[in-house]
Structures are given as C-alpha cells and as structure tokens.
Amino acid sequence: MSEKKLTKRDLFKVFIRSNFHSGSFNIERMQALGYCFQMMPIIKKLYTGEERKQALMRHLEFFNTQSYVAAPIVGVTAAMEEKRANGADIDDKAINGVKIGLMGPLAGIGDPLFWGTLRPVTAALGASVALTGSIVGPILFFFLFNIVRLAVRYYGIAYGYNKGVSIVSDKVGGKLQKLTESASILGLFIMGVLVARWTNINVPVVVSTIAKADGTTEVTTVQTILDSLLPGLLPLVLTFVCMSLLKKKISVISIIFGIFFIGIIGYWAGILA
Amino acid sequence: MEIHGIQMILIFFIACIAGIESVTEEFQVHRPLIACTLIGLVLGDLKTGIIIGGTLEMMAIGWMNIGAAIAPDTALASIISAIIVIAGNQSISAGIAIAIPIATAGQVLTIIVRTITVFFQHQADKFAREDNMTGIDFCHICAILVQGIRVAIPALIVAMFIGNDVIQHILASVPEVVNGGLKVAGGIVVVVGYAMVINMMEAKHLMPFFFLGFVVAAIAQLKLVALGVIGIVAAVFYIQLNPKYNTVVVKNRSVSSNVADDQL
Numbered sequence: 016m017s018e019k020k021l022t023k024r025d026l027f028k029v030f031i032r033s034n035f036h037s038g039s040f041n042i043e044r045m046q047a048l049g050y051c052f053q054m055m056p057i058i059k060k061l062y063t064g065e066e067r068k069q070a071l072m073r074h075l076e077f078f079n080t081q082s083y084v085a086a087p088i089v090g091v092t093a094a095m096e097e098k099r100a101n102g103a104d105i106d107d108k109a110i111n112g113v114k115i116g117l118m119g120p121l122a123g124i125g126d127p128l129f130w131g132t133l134r135p136v137t138a139a140l141g142a143s144v145a146l147t148g149s150i151v152g153p154i155l156f157f158f159l160f161n162i163v164r165l166a167v168r169y170y171g172i173a174y175g176y177n178k179g180v181s182i183v184s185d186k187v188g189g190k191l192q193k194l195t196e197s198a199s200i201l202g203l204f205i206m207g208v209l210v211a212r213w214t215n216i217n218v219p220v221v222v223s224t225i226a227k228a229d230g231t232t233e234v235t236t237v238q239t240i241l242d243s244l245l246p247g248l249l250p251l252v253l254t255f256v257c258m259s260l261l262k263k264k265i266s267v268i269s270i271i272f273g274i275f276f277i278g279i280i281g282y283w284a285g286i287l288a
Numbered sequence: 289m290e291i292h293g294i295q296m297i298l299i300f301f302i303a304c305i306a307g308i309e310s311v312t313e314e315f316q317v318h319r320p321l322i323a324c325t326l327i328g329l330v331l332g333d334l335k336t337g338i339i340i341g342g343t344l345e346m347m348a349i350g351w352m353n354i355g356a357a358i359a360p361d362t363a364l365a366s367i368i369s370a371i372i373v374i375a376g377n378q379s380i381s382a383g384i385a386i387a388i389p390i391a392t393a394g395q396v397l398t399i400i401v402r403t404i405t406v407f408f409q410h411q412a413d414k415f416a417r418e419d420n421m422t423g424i425d426f427c428h429i430c431a432i433l434v435q436g437i438r439v440a441i442p443a444l445i446v447a448m449f450i451g452n453d454v455i456q457h458i459l460a461s462v463p464e465v466v467n468g469g470l471k472v473a474g475g476i477v478v479v480v481g482y483a484m485v486i487n488m489m490e491a492k493h494l495m496p497f498f499f500l501g502f503v504v505a506a507i508a509q510l511k512l513v514a515l516g517v518i519g520i521v522a523a524v525f526y527i528q529l530n531p532k533y534n535t536v537v538v539k540n541r542s543v544s545s546n547v548a549d550d551q552l
Contacts, residue, residue, distance in 0.1 A: 153325040157322060205516065206498055208515045283469065
C-alpha cells in the first residue's frame with residue numbers, strides 16, 4: 016500500500032473552508048460542525064469506508080476557540096490524521112486530546128491579539144478617517160484587518176501541519192507570550208488614546224462670569240475647570256465606572272441604555288451639551 | 289425616500305452576508321464601518337453611510353464574542369440604522385440611538401438561531417454514521433444561511449416600510465430634547481466599548497500603558513497613526529527590557545566570564 020500524503024492543494028482547500036469556521040456555531044457543541052467542515056478535504060483524501068465514518072465522528076466533537084487561532088490546531092490534527100492513516104498508533108483520544116488541550120491556551124492568545132488589539136486598532140484608525148466621510152476609512156480597515164487575518168489562517172494551518180504536536184513546545188510558547196503581551200500593550204495604549212480623543216462630554220454649567228476691563232466677559236464652566244486639570248478627565252472616570260459595572264455582570268445593553276437616559280435628562284436639565 | 293426593487297435585492301444580499309459574518313467574524317462585513325458603507329452605496333448616499341459606519345464602529349469597538357458569550361449584534365444594528373438614517377431622513381445621532389435596541393434584538397435572534405443550529409449538528413452526526421460527507425457540508429451551509437436570513441428578513445421589512453408616510457411622520461415627530469440628548473449620549477456611550485476591551489485584556493500589570501496613551505493623546509496634538517507608533521515603541525521597549533524575556537543577556541555574561549578565566 017502506498018503512503019498517503021497530504022498535498023499543499025489539500026491544505027489550501029482547508030484554508031478556503033476555514034473562512035467559515037464558526038458559521039454553524041451552536042450552543043451545544045459550538046464550532047464542532049465547523050471543525051469537521053474544515054477537515055473534510057483531509058478526511059476525504061485519507062480514509063474510506065468505516066475508517067472515514069470514524070474520522071467524521073471524531074471531528075464532530077465539542078470545539079471552541081478564537082476562530083483564527085483554530086488554524087494551527089487544524090494543521091496539527093491534519094498531520095496526526097495523515098500519520099494515523101499511514102498506520103501510526105494514534106487513537107481518537109490522542110487527536111481529541113490535542114484539540115481540547117490547544118483550544119484553551121490558544122484562545123487565551125487569540126482573544127487579546129485579535130479582538131483586543133488588531134480589530135480595535137484597525138477599526139479606530141478606519142473609523143477616525145470615516146468620520147470625515149472619506150471612503151478611505153472603511154477600505155483601510157477592511158484591508159489591514161483581512162491581510163493579517165488571512166495570513167494567520169494560511170500560515171497557521173501550514174505551521175501546525177509542519178510542526179505537528181511539537182507546536183506546544185516552550186520555545187513557541189515563549190514567543191507567543193511576547194507577542195500577546197506586546198499586542199496587549201498596544202491595545203491598551205490605543206484604548207487610552209480613544210478615551211482621551213474620541214469621547215465627547217461637555218458640562219456647560221457656568222461657575223462664574225467675570226466682566227473684564229476691555230468689555231469682554233470670561234465665562235468659566237465646569238468643563239473649562241476640568242479641562243485645565245486634565246483634558247478627558249470625565250471620560251477616564253466614566254471608563255473605570257463602566258469597567259467595574261461590567262465586572263459586576265451588569266449587561267452591556269443596560270449600561271448603554273443608562274447612558275442614553277442620563278444623556279437625555281442631562282441635556283434637558285442643561286448639565287450636558 | 290422610497291426604496292425601489294433593485295435596491296431591495298441588494299439590501300437583502302448585503303444583510304445576508306452581514307448576518308453570516310456576525311457569526312463567522314472573518315471578513316468583518318458585519319462591522320458597522322463596512323456594513324453601513326455598503327448600505328450607503330446601495331441607497332445612493334455613500335458619504336452618510338461612511339459617517340454612520342464610523343460613528344457606530346467607535347461605539348461598538350469592544351463588542352466581541354468571547355468564548356460562549358454573545359455580544360450585541362452589529363450586523364442587524366448597522367444595516368437597519370443606516371437604512372433609517374439615509375432613507376428615513378434621520379440625524380446620525382438618532383440612528384445611533386436606534387442602533388442600540390436593534391443590536392439587542394439581533395443578539396436575542398442570534399441566540400435563537402444558535403439554538404436552532406443544534407438541529408444541524410445532530411443531523412451531521414447522523415450523516416457521519418452514514419458516511420455522507422456532502423450531507424455534513426450541507427448541514428454546515430444551512431446553519432450559515434439561517435444566520436444570514438436572520439438579518440436579511442428584518443432588513444427587508446424595514447426597507448419596505450421606511451418610505452411609508454406614517455413611519456416618516458412618526459420619525460419626524462421625535463421631540464428636540466430626545467434628539468439632543470441622544471446626540472450627547474452618543475459622545476459618551478463609546479466608553480462602554482473601551483471598558484469592554486480593557487476588561488477583556490485582564491492585564492493589570494500593563495495598565496500603565498493605558499494611562500500613557502491617555503495622557504499623550506490628551507496633551508499632544510498627534511494623529512492616530514503617530515500615537516500608534518508611540519504605542520508600538522512602548523511595547524518593544526517593554527519586551528526588550530523585561531527581565532522575564534532576558535535570558536539572552538544572562539548567557540552573554542557567562543560567556544564573558546569564561547573569557548576572563550582564560551586570560552588568567
């Protein structure tokens with residue numbers, strides 16, 4: 016029997032399918048069906064008959080991680096399936112063990128990297144341009160984000176396939192920790208920037224009106240006092256209030272509605288403008 | 289503004305893709321910045337579409353699906369508020385306010401759909417036992433399409449009735465206090481998204497960088513790109529100087545001490 020070998024073409028098919036990874040997300044087994052959907056070209060190539068049924072069922076087990084970092088896991092399992100199809104002693108438990116073992120730590124990298132840094136940073140950049148009405152904003156966001164994402168997907172699958180189970184080694188782990196931590200720094204830095212720049216609170220309550228000698232009057236409002244202390248002080252305080260409310264498991268929507276309510280009341284009372 | 293046939297079809301199509309994307313989260317078509325721009329393009333007011341997109345994007349910047357938690361739905365919110373602002377002649381701040389309850393409705397709808405898709409999961413199990421690979425692919429694609437329909441149908445309904453005089457009249461009769469208040473709230477509400485991102489990072493030891501970003505942006509009049517460069521430089525410095533990552537320096541030291549021994 017000739018050796019079964021996965022080709023670049025097979026992995027490319029997996030890459031195309033990987034763009035629909037979470038599509039069938041369900042509350043029971045989450046991305047399980049999506050995982051099997053991706054593994055299809057590999058299963059088709061390696062197995063027939065009873066073995067194929069086993070392989071299909073094996074990849075319909077519970078799976079959930081940050082979507083993009085699923086790519087290296089898919090690569091690793093592809094390599095394991097290839098070895099197994101060629102007679103290596105790898106059982107269902109080993110393959111599912113790798114999937115379950117990797118999805119937690121990788122989600123821990125993927126979430127701050129993509130949802131905490133890449134998307135907020137590229138989206139903020141795009142949105143800041145878009146607010147001027149320029150089409151460059153959305154285009155910038157779309158391309159910056161997707162170039163990185165597609166590269167992670169493509170090379171992630173190839174990397175996982177080439178490295179196999181050794182992907183869990185300390186060397187890779189150290190590098191990823193560096194990457195995650197520096198991304199978190201950039202993400203948090205940009206959040207600080209956004210709090211200061213892209214938040215708009217104005218308290219126009221007049222504190223004093225001084226008539227000057229040259230006939231002009233100098234009006235001091237609560238806002239001018241706050242700005243002289245530190246511009247953006249109120250947004251900063253509000254951000255921390257929101258953080259603690261969210262930590263107390265108060266839903267995003269109720270906080271947002273609360274702010275709308277305060278906005279309308281504040282505007283009506285002349286406290287906010 | 290009355291929306292005609294071809295526009296209806298295009299809105300349905302875009303809404304469908306955005307609905308799918310809100311669960312796959314791959315190309316980001318479900319994000320306001322992209323979805324509102326596309327709706328603006330279809331309705332012939334690209335510029336307004338882009339501005340609503342940018343404004344909503346800032347508000348929704350921290351809305352993300354983490355683990356099994358499901359965020360408010362940006363797909364439904366973006367598409368419907370873009371239609372209401374452009375075709376219903378509303379202000380952008382009113383559009384933002386409308387987006388919030390719609391995002392909640394979208395969130396509930398996506399939870400329902402994610403429950404319905406359990407059926408496809410079980411159907412796929414059955415197909416696996418029967419060695420039916422096409423069947424499994426079909427299950428996955430069906431589940432995806434249901435997510436698309438989830439956004440496409442409400443969008444189509446709004447598009448059909450927005451030109452209606454009664455609706456236009458109701459939208460026009462919103463009192464000034466509410467409109468002004470919503471505009472004020474729109475400037476504040478963005479902090480919720482920032483708070484969500486910061487909470488998600490869960491990195492107390494990195495919080496100084498948040499304050500650094502805040503102070504630099506509050507005081508220096510730099511563009512966002514320049515601020516981004518400062519952020520990257522800070523990150524590089526931190527990694528380079530952190531003892532946690534500095535095993536290399538220790539090695540060099542032992543090498544140099546060996547050299548000194550040789551000279552003796």
